[in-house]
Amino acid sequence: MYSAFIAFISILLLGAVIYAKIWWDGTGVGLTFTKWFFGIFGIAGLVAAGITYFMGLTF
DSSP states (O other): OHHHHHHHHHHHHHHHHHHHHHHHTTSOOOHHHHHHHHHHHHHHHHHHHHHHHHHTOOO
């Protein structure tokens, strides 16, 4: 369970770093882009956590 949490948080942190880089470059990040971006990374985080949990992978 702990490994799945680590996988979930790692994906979300990766998304936050990528988002900060895009935002810092000043490309006009809007609310629609933000919702889609974090929605996709949220789903990716849940998938990674699910795979880690059900496959029994440990870190």
